[in-house]
Amino acid sequence: QVQLVESGGGLVQAGGSLRLSCAASGRIDRINAMGWYHQAPGKQRELVATITSGGSTNYADSVKGRFTISRDNAKNTVYLQMNSLKAEDTAVYYCYVNVRWRDYWGQGTQVTVSS
16 A cells, blocks of 8 residues: 655745645555646646656646646655645645556645635
């Protein structure tokens, strides 16, 4: 089994920044893709950003130029640097990792942006 622990969520004013972290532990030999999704109240979970084992990244159009995803393979950790936050970024943010071609999810961390 693989466990994920997220941190870094909170309340921030519009225009501010937050950095989310997600550390994986357990039966890990190699992590393939890692990434972040978010889910706003009453909406479906949506992709925010992903990063492959080779470092290739993909972003939702709504966050391009404002968010940066990165990973530290030595620490089995994925990060999401969120700048220029907007009220519409308010959501629960979930990280995921793909290990042995199976997805594992974090418990979610709340990000609230006040306007």
